[in-house]
Amino acid sequence: xxxxxxxxxxxxxxxxxxxxxxxxxxxxxxxxxxxxxxxxxxxxxxxxxxxxxxxxxxxxxxxxxxxxxxxxxxxxxxxxxxxxxxxxxxxxxxxxxxxxxxxxxxxxxxxxxxxxxxxxxxxxxxxxxxxxxxxxxxxxxxxxxxxxxxxxxxxxxxxxxxxxxxxxxxxxxxxxxxxxxxxxxxxxxxxxxxxxxxxxxxxxxxxxxxxxxxxxxxxxxxxxxxxxxxxxxxxxxxxxxxxxxxxxxxxxxxxxxxxxxxxxxxxxxxxxxxxxxxxxxxxxxxxxxxxxxxxx
Ligand SMILES: Nc1nc2c(ncn2[C@@H]2O[C@H](COP(=O)(O)OP(=O)(O)OP(=O)(O)O)[C@@H](O)[C@H]2O)c(=O)[nH]1
Ligand SMILES: [Zn+2]
Numbered sequence: 001x002x003x004x005x006x007x008x009x010x011x012x013x014x015x016x017x018x019x020x021x022x023x024x025x026x027x028x029x030x031x032x033x034x035x036x037x038x039x040x041x042x043x044x045x046x047x048x049x050x051x052x053x054x055x056x057x058x059x060x061x062x063x064x065x066x067x068x069x070x071x072x073x074x075x076x077x078x079x080x081x082x083x084x085x086x087x088x089x090x091x092x093x094x095x096x097x098x099x100x101x102x103x104x105x106x107x108x109x110x111x112x113x114x115x116x117x118x119x120x121x122x123x124x125x126x127x128x129x130x131x132x133x134x135x136x137x138x139x140x141x142x143x144x145x146x147x148x149x150x151x152x153x154x155x156x157x158x159x160x161x162x163x164x165x166x167x168x169x170x171x172x173x174x175x176x177x178x179x180x181x182x183x184x185x186x187x188x189x190x191x192x193x194x195x196x197x198x199x200x201x202x203x204x205x206x207x208x209x210x211x212x213x214x215x216x217x218x219x220x221x222x223x224x225x226x227x228x229x230x231x232x233x234x235x236x237x238x239x240x241x242x243x244x245x246x247x248x249x250x251x252x253x254x255x256x257x258x259x260x261x262x263x264x265x266x267x268x269x270x271x272x273x274x275x276x277x278x279x280x281x282x283x284x285x286x287x288x289x290x291x292x293x294x295x296x
Contacts, residue, residue: 002050005062007159009213010205011042011071016058017205018048027056041067042204042215043074043161066105071204073163073215078108080152082166082175082219084115090127094167096278099139101223102165103236110155113143114171133272137239149178156210164219172219179214180207230286234262237279239271254279 006025010017016027027048029040040046040061047060067074079102083095095111102109111134116124128143135141140155142148156162164172206213228236234254235241240262244252248259254276265271285291 001052004048004050006046006048007206008040008042008044008046008058008074011040011203012205013203016040016046018046018056018058020048025050025056027058029058032059033061039072041072041074042206043067043076043213045075066107068105068107069163069165069215069217069219071217073161073204073206073217075161076105076107076163076215077160077212078110078156078162079165079219080148080162080175081109081111082114082164082170082172083111084167084170085113085119085124085127086115087118088167088169091167092130092274093278093281095134096275097223097225097282098165099134099238100228100233100236100278100282101225103238104225104228104232110140110152111142112148112175113141114145114166114175116143130272133275145175145178148175152179153210156212156214158211160210160212161206161215162209162212163215163217166219168222176214176216176219179209180216224291225282226286226289226291228282228286230283233279233282233286237275239265239275240279243271 004020004022004025006018006020008016009019009024014028016029018025018027025048033039038061040058044064045062046058047062048056049059050056064074066076068076081098081102084090099109111131113127113131119127124143131141131143142151164176166172205216207216231251231253234244240254243261243265244254246261247254247257249257252260252262254260254262262271262276266273266276
């Protein structure tokens, strides 16, 4: 019996394709996962066991950083967030929701403004202006499809897993299809006696792109912030978090505390008012334990 470690790069009809140092191995998950109510996901780092008959089993899920989206992808390090300029309308509120959610999930975000070709120059200037704030606080921003196609592969570091996210209709599938043209199908060459996957549709898989992977999933379009602990929410607004080192009180929530650096920067116009408003709205949402009706 042999043991090996690898990364799940494909999930198809109950089989898990695991990339190991010795190549891709098609495995089944051991029943023990069902008992423990665990489910391996694409992106998981796992241990596999190959028995004397050459049967391969996924036996252990190694600790994961996160597990997000539907279908789920584990250990996502980066999201390429597609935000449309129009159809659906550009929304800072939505952008902030996504950014907060991913910050909470320890996922880095790159922003891509889609459908910029559908708006006039004036509107484009307006939106670019707003996005430049996000660039300044640390989020890479693209407003042009060609730049994305050229630069994203170079931004994907070794073994990183990237996935797409954005509102329904924002243009995720469109972008994915373009990026896939540059990607190599990671699971293309499987040769094992267990290969009965020929005629089944793959559900989730990772494509090799850059030095890592891009998930071939539709990404996700709606998010729930209510499980976030209210006192931790401020940590997920990255510029608030940075500023909070200079707040008088540790654990400052930037509400009515004296000598609050976030409030000071807000008053000086260095923190964008809509960011602060969205912070307050999310606090409300978490307190009430439900998403606002219009976002459902
Ligand atoms: N003009 C223009 N149209 C675009 C662009 N990106 C996407 N579209 C169009 O917008 C529509 C929605 O795009 P999709 O890629 O299906 O959007 P999606 O985010 O995958 O949507 P869901 O599957 O509902 O989550 C399609 O008709 C696309 O052709 C763009 O950059 N410019
Ligand atoms: Zn503060």
